[in-house]
Amino acid sequence: MQSPRNPYSSADIDRASHEREDEERMIELASSGEARFVPIDSEKNLVKTGGNPEAVFLQGMMARAVASAADTQIFLGYVEGTPYFAVDVTGRETPLGELGEFVDLRQVGPLLFAREGSVLAYARGMTYWHRRHRYCGVCGATTKVTRGGHVRMCTNENCKTEHFPRTDPAVIMLVHHGDKCLLGRGKHFPRGMHSTLAGFVEPGESFEDAVAREVYEEVKVRVNNVIYRSSQPWPFPASVMIGFHAEAESMEFSVNESELESARWLSREELRPENMPKDGSFFMPRRDSIARRLIEEWLGHEAGASING
Numbered sequence: 001m002q003s004p005r006n007p008y009s010s011a012d013i014d015r016a017s018h019e020r021e022d023e024e025r026m027i028e029l030a031s032s033g034e035a036r037f038v039p040i041d042s043e044k045n046l047v048k049t050g051g052n053p054e055a056v057f058l059q060g061m062m063a064r065a066v067a068s069a070a071d072t073q074i075f076l077g078y079v080e081g082t083p084y085f086a087v088d089v090t091g092r093e094t095p096l097g098e099l100g101e102f103v104d105l106r107q108v109g110p111l112l113f114a115r116e117g118s119v120l121a122y123a124r125g126m127t128y129w130h131r132r133h134r135y136c137g138v139c140g141a142t143t144k145v146t147r148g149g150h151v152r153m154c155t156n157e158n159c160k161t162e163h164f165p166r167t168d169p170a171v172i173m174l175v176h177h178g179d180k181c182l183l184g185r186g187k188h189f190p191r192g193m194h195s196t197l198a199g200f201v202e203p204g205e206s207f208e209d210a211v212a213r214e215v216y217e218e219v220k221v222r223v224n225n226v227i228y229r230s231s232q233p234w235p236f237p238a239s240v241m242i243g244f245h246a247e248a249e250s251m252e253f254s255v256n257e258s259e260l261e262s263a264r265w266l267s268r269e270e271l272r273p274e275n276m277p278k279d280g281s282f283f284m285p286r287r288d289s290i291a292r293r294l295i296e297e298w299l300g301h302e303a304g305a306s307i308n309g
């Protein structure tokens, strides 16, 4: 069974990756009046605020003016047959301020239509990568954009290394034992927030191994029955979260203070909405996060399905 999608992923984006090779096609699409452009300024997305936030996509004259002032146009694919491009306007003078406000997507993501949020996240992730790969990591020469913005190739004739957009996998896991689950507090969490444990996958490591290692590193607990649940793109700045449930061998734990501030076991009863303290001393992660979904699934609420729209 296909699990419901998490926010920032969308089946409605046809990436049409086979078209990226065709440079003429890319130019034709970008200059056609129907193309929509997704502007990014310093990792921020353009959103019409005041009331329900809405993504601002540029079209026609405005799109051409903005795109011609930017270095890079990235073909994102099609949404319902309309081609979309991301365009990085960081440091450029543009009149876009009249159309909306550049904001961190995480501030408005849960309020956007699921598909809009996905397009904005994708555009943000791509432009972030481009801005950090202007030089070849092998020889230090400049790189140039090719294949619709999905490859940067080294301009040194003797090197010509191709660099691909990177996404760093991170595992995120709800650790449970009997009727309780273990939630922790990272050092930079807002006061009261408790969440699942998480960490980056290392080279040469399976996701399941990464789950076991991270849990042991953070709370000195051994886990079994590591079961995949779902995943979520998290281009803030460059991750994909791979979500699991994992069963603890025992309830004894010891917090690694270089990684976590604290951790605690909570029963299903304690996590019922009506039992949450009203003073903000304990709350769960945001509704657009896979962490929340992993908790809700374990509780049996399946909130993930309902926040997808």
Ligand SMILES: [Zn+2]
Pocket: 136, 137, 138, 139, 140, 141, 154, 155, 156, 159, 160, 161
């Ligand atoms: Zn090179």
